Amino acid sequence: MPLDTKIEDRPWLDSSIEPFIKIQNVTKKFGAFTAVDRIDLNVYQGELFSLLGGSGCGKTTLLRMLAGFEEVTSGHIFIDGQDMAGIPPYERPVNMMFQSYALFPHMTVEKNVAYGLKRDGVPKLEIASRVTEILDMVELGQFASRKPHQLSGGQRQRVALARALVKKPKLLLLDEPLGALDKRLREQTQFELMDLQEQLGITFMVVTHDQEEAMTLSTRIAVMDQGDIIQIGTPTEIYEYPESRFTAGFIGNVNMFEGRVTNNSADHVTVQGTDGTEFYIDHGQNVKEGQKVWVAVRPEKLVINKDAVAAGPNQLLGTVDDIGYMGNHSIYRVKLASGRIVQTTAQNIVRPKDAEWAVDWDDKVTLTWEPSATVLLTK
Structure with a gap:
């Protein structure tokens, strides 16, 4: 979601709006092992919120506690103002879509799609109407009489989604919903899922380990590690303004440099890298001169130059060690005098053989970047 989105589309910035989900100081232990450690989290009505992290970080355990499949060791979970303590899964205003889809092969x-409604005793005419409506919404109406083995992976995924949505939950929980799909289908389905969530207005909470998926889908993301939430923010905030080395390194690619603060003013900070590189950041920050810090620069922020560049801060000299041609862009791995490898990317606007300035293996190059592209991290 862009940073200039209207305030009504960012309810987390309005203190007068009550969160739809409130997770307060929640801990989950399995014996001596702490899977979720004193987490606080607010999610708002209509969000498509992602829990992002590696295997074992606690994201699925948190999702299962919301669903009622796991009991909270301590703390409280509120959904739509109601404390979920002691409320079984079938009485919660929640439905869950599992990674395996768990479709009945004989049906x-x-x-x-109708199974859950029948179990709830919904009248037959209403069942038929709701099933038809949701199948049309996920573009599966013409496949209503087929069985799961007669469908593609993407179609089975949409059947599972339809079955979860047909009961009209207030909250839909999705555990790695696109993990079984190939890359092209996953990218297509991401946008379909976003469109469907916007049509229905239901709050979605997604668990994923796929950074790109979380960045594409989400209104906001909670980055998790070792049972804790490291940072919460919009995709833009998480990527462009990480608050720690963990977040910077986990989301996308990054070049990380260690150094010490040499000057801290109201409008800029300078850092001397351990390899002698001088970094200039165009805004003040709460650091002290002499403090150990880390500087992060995303590969796409670096500009690769074959021509000589005037000496100054925010530049690195090196030799092109490797090139990865990705079609729409190329990845350049540049070896510095210290032996360190720095990565940069460039869009292939014209065909390389048609460009006199095309960078090749073993070229001597200078990498430069704008002061605003430099992120200063203290932890």
């Missing part, structure tokens, strides 16, 4: 698409 048709229509019967798979």
Whole structure:
């Protein structure tokens, strides 16, 4: 979500709006092991919120506590103002879509989607109407009589989604919902999922280990590690303004440099890198001169130059050690005099063989970047 989105589309910035989900000081222990450690989190009505982290970070455990499949060791979970303590899964205003999809192989698409409504005793005419409506919404109406083995992976995923949505939950929990799809289908389905969530207005909470998926889908992301939330923010905030080395390194690629603060003013900070590189950051920060810090620069922020560049801060000299041609862009790995490898990317606006300035292996190059592209980290 862009930073200039209207305030009504960013309810987390309005203190008068009550969160739809309130997770307060929640801990979950399995014996001596702490899977989730004193987490606080607010999620608002209509968000598509992602829990992002590596395997074992606690994100699925947190999702299962919301669903009621795991009991909270300590703390409280509120959904739509109601404390979920002691409330079983089938009485919560929640539905969950599992990574495996868990479709009944002997049932048709229509019967798979209708199953939960039948268990709830919904009248037959209403079941037929709701199933038809949701199948049309996920573009599976013409496949209603087929069985799961007659569908593609993407179609099975949409059947599972339809089955979860047909009961009209207030909250839909999705555990790695696109993990079984190939890359091209996953990218297509991400936008379909966003469109569907916007149509229905239901709050979605997604668990994923895929950074790109979380960045594409989410209104906001909670980055998790070792049972704790490291940072919460919009995709832009998480990527462009990481608050720690962990977040900077986990989301996308980054070049990280260690150094010490040499000057801290109201409008800029300078850092001397351990390899002698001088870094200039165009805003003040709460640091002290002599303090150990880290400087992060994303590869796409670096400009690769074959021509000589006037000496100054925010530049690195090196030799092109490797090139990865990715079609729409190329990745350059540049070896510095210290032996360190720094990575940069460049869009292939014209065909390399047609460009006199095209960078090749073993070229001597200078990498430069704008002061605003430099992120200063203290932890």
